[in-house]
Amino acid sequence: MTPLLSVQGITKRYGAHIGCADVSFDLYPGEVMGIVGESGSGKSTLLSCLAGHLTPDAGQVVFDTRADGPRDTVTMAEPERRMLGRTDWAFVHQHARDGLRMGVSAGGNVGERLMAVGARHYGDIRNKATDWLDRVEIDAARVDDRPTTFSGGMQQRLQIARNLVTGPRLVFMDEPTGGLDVSVQARLLDLLRGLVRDMGLSAIIVTHDLAVVRLLADRLMVMKSGHVVEAGLTDQVLDDPQHAYSQLLVSSVLQV
Amino acid sequence: MTDYNFAYLDEQTKRMIRRAILKGLAIPGYQVPFASREMPMPYGWGTGGIQVSAAVLTPEDRFKVIDQGADDTTNAVSIRTFFERTAGVKTTTATAEATVIQTRHRIPEAPLTEGQILVYQVPIPEPLRFLEPRESETRKMHSLEEYGLMHVKLYEDISRHGHIATSYAYPVKVEGRYVMDPSPIPKFDNPKLGDMAAIQLFGAGREQRIYALPPYTQVVSLDFEDHPFDPSRADHPCGLCGAEDSYLDEVIVDDAGGRMFVCSDTDYCSARQAAGHTGKDAA
Ligand SMILES: Nc1ncnc2c1ncn2[C@@H]1O[C@H](COP(=O)(O)OP(=O)(O)OP(=O)(O)O)[C@@H](O)[C@H]1O
Ligand SMILES: [Mg+2]
Ligand SMILES: [Zn+2]
Numbered sequence: 001m002t003p004l005l006s007v008q009g010i011t012k013r014y015g016a017h018i019g020c021a022d023v024s025f026d027l028y029p030g031e032v033m034g035i036v037g038e039s040g041s042g043k044s045t046l047l048s049c050l051a052g053h054l055t056p057d058a059g060q061v062v063f064d065t066r067a068d069g070p071r072d073t074v075t076m077a078e079p080e081r082r083m084l085g086r087t088d089w090a091f092v093h094q095h096a097r098d099g100l101r102m103g104v105s106a107g108g109n110v111g112e113r114l115m116a117v118g119a120r121h122y123g124d125i126r127n128k129a130t131d132w133l134d135r136v137e138i139d140a141a142r143v144d145d146r147p148t149t150f151s152g153g154m155q156q157r158l159q160i161a162r163n164l165v166t167g168p169r170l171v172f173m174d175e176p177t178g179g180l181d182v183s184v185q186a187r188l189l190d191l192l193r194g195l196v197r198d199m200g201l202s203a204i205i206v207t208h209d210l211a212v213v214r215l216l217a218d219r220l221m222v223m224k225s226g227h228v229v230e231a232g233l234t235d236q237v238l239d240d241p242q243h244a245y246s247q248l249l250v251s252s253v254l255q256v
Numbered sequence: 257m258t259d260y261n262f263a264y265l266d267e268q269t270k271r272m273i274r275r276a277i278l279k280g281l282a283i284p285g286y287q288v289p290f291a292s293r294e295m296p297m298p299y300g301w302g303t304g305g306i307q308v309s310a311a312v313l314t315p316e317d318r319f320k321v322i323d324q325g326a327d328d329t330t331n332a333v334s335i336r337t338f339f340e341r342t343a344g345v346k347t348t349t350a351t352a353e354a355t356v357i358q359t360r361h362r363i364p365e366a367p368l369t370e371g372q373i374l375v376y377q378v379p380i381p382e383p384l385r386f387l388e389p390r391e392s393e394t395r396k397m398h399s400l401e402e403y404g405l406m407h408v409k410l411y412e413d414i415s416r417h418g419h420i421a422t423s424y425a426y427p428v429k430v431e432g433r434y435v436m437d438p439s440p441i442p443k444f445d446n447p448k449l450g451d452m453a454a455i456q457l458f459g460a461g462r463e464q465r466i467y468a469l470p471p472y473t474q475v476v477s478l479d480f481e482d483h484p485f486d487p488s489r490a491d492h493p494c495g496l497c498g499a500e501d502s503y504l505d506e507v508i509v510d511d512a513g514g515r516m517f518v519c520s521d522t523d524y525c526s527a528r529q530a531a532g533h534t535g536k537d538a539a
Contacts, residue, residue: 082402086404104412105412105415108415115408116405121481122414
């Protein structure tokens with residue numbers, strides 16, 4: 001089977017400082033990969049390199065495109081990469097305000113990706129938007145309200161709807177539950193788990209929270225100082241960590 | 257004897273502006289950056305349009321200036337006087353006689369012809385600015401033809417008002433490529449932008465941008481399939497000349513709050529009256 005995403009030797013430096021170094025892994029269709037590690041370990045840097053928001057200094061990010069099969073998105077022309085970014089890829093930011101247009105209604109936020117790929121029928125766009133609000137458990141009556149009037153959990157769910165409306169195959173998430181109350185987190189996690197399962201999504205989730213990976217991730221990578229120190233099936237890594245750092249992390253001695 | 261070079265700007269500056277104009281004509285709808293000069297009037301007065309006019313005027317030209325369709329507003333009069341003084345060009349209020357017409361907020365009603373140049377004063381050249389304030393990002397959107405955001409703006413209009421409420425500076429797509437802000441003309445004028453025989457030049461002074469439409473360019477107003485573009489016109493004839501095809505201003509005519517609708521294009525209206533047409537409010 002062809003991996004959906006094949007990452008080889010991704011390295012990103014900030015000057016002399018290492019963001020992430022020599023990261024390689026394959027992600028197969030329908031798989032969810034979790035990335036954990038302490039603050040500053042390079043999780044967001046890696047995710048940004050994979051999603052094309054940062055250009056890595058070395059390495060390949062080979063995505064199995066619908067049209068042409070496996071292509072290195074690092075060297076692909078920018079218009080193509082940006083097109084992937086609004087069709088087959090989705091990116092859920094930790095802070096909803098980074099992933100939403102706060103001055104635009106909920107319907108407009110969800111509809112933007114549809115319009116970006118050529119939807120030109122207002123009624124259809126609006127129907128899809130309300131349909132998606134419903135799927136992320138936001139009252140369809142809020143379709144014309146701005147996200148500024150939404151709670152943190154609702155904003156995050158709106159961000160997810162806005163990203164999934166075009167039926168992407170790969171979702172990048174950076175701390176999607178960070179900064180939310182515990183009960184709100186739980187609801188969001190349930191929702192995410194349902195969507196991942198129903199849509200057969202592949203996903204890469206960066207998080208501090210081991211409960212998040214336990215619930216969502218099939219596989220897990222543990223990062224420290226920019227390097228992957230351990231990788232494997234989530235349950236294996238969490239139940240029987242091999243690397244000393246992973247052991248610390250799992251035993252919660254490290255309050256990350 | 258004048259203290260200034262012809263049309264105020266020095267030749268080198270005019271050459272620089274002409275290069276920007278030529279580039280704009282070569283890439284219809286594309287915003288060309290240019291080094292805007294200080295002009296002896298404030299930005300709100302159309303310094304972008306004035307610099308473009310200065311760069312295209314020749315001593316043989318006949319110059320007309322309109323502001324919201326009228327030749328006699330303070331703004332129009334002072335720009336006309338400025339070029340009478342600095343370029344010594346003849347001026348006119350008759351659309352058909354003018355070779356260069358500088359305008360703010362209108363396109364004349366009389367169809368323009370080959371050989372004429374229409375110069376627009378532009379306050380904000382970037383049609384995507386409303387939703388994306390980052391210049392680096394809007395530039396990328398233009399270069400990659402990522403215009404979904406333009407429709408988000410129209411979507412928002414419909415969701416809030418039930419119809420596309422944008423009635424000025426209504427965005428257009430030029431030759432199937434660049435999305436362009438036609439300056440704050442009423443959308444009523446949008447259909448005239450396309451396939452026009454005259455050259456159309458757009459100058460934004462504060463924002464330092466020039467863009468252009470060469471003659472007979474395809475210009476399409478953006479819309480949705482189920483909310484098509486509607487140029488809409490007030491449902492009255494002109495009170496003075498009876499025209500039913502012109503853009504109207506509502507004016508208050510007496511202290512009792514009496515109103516009437518009259519052509520915003522004063523030259524068009526007076527020419528029709530001179531030809532014997534009258535409206536119901538004509539004295
Ligand atoms: N723009 C930048 N310029 C310089 N250094 C940076 C930049 N962004 C990140 N770094 C550094 O790179 C390393 C990895 O940072 P990164 O943000 O990827 O970590 P992280 O694992 O996402 O941390 P957190 O859990 O706090 O979000 C850190 O040492 C950080 O200080
Ligand atoms: Mg981070
Ligand atoms: Zn009239």
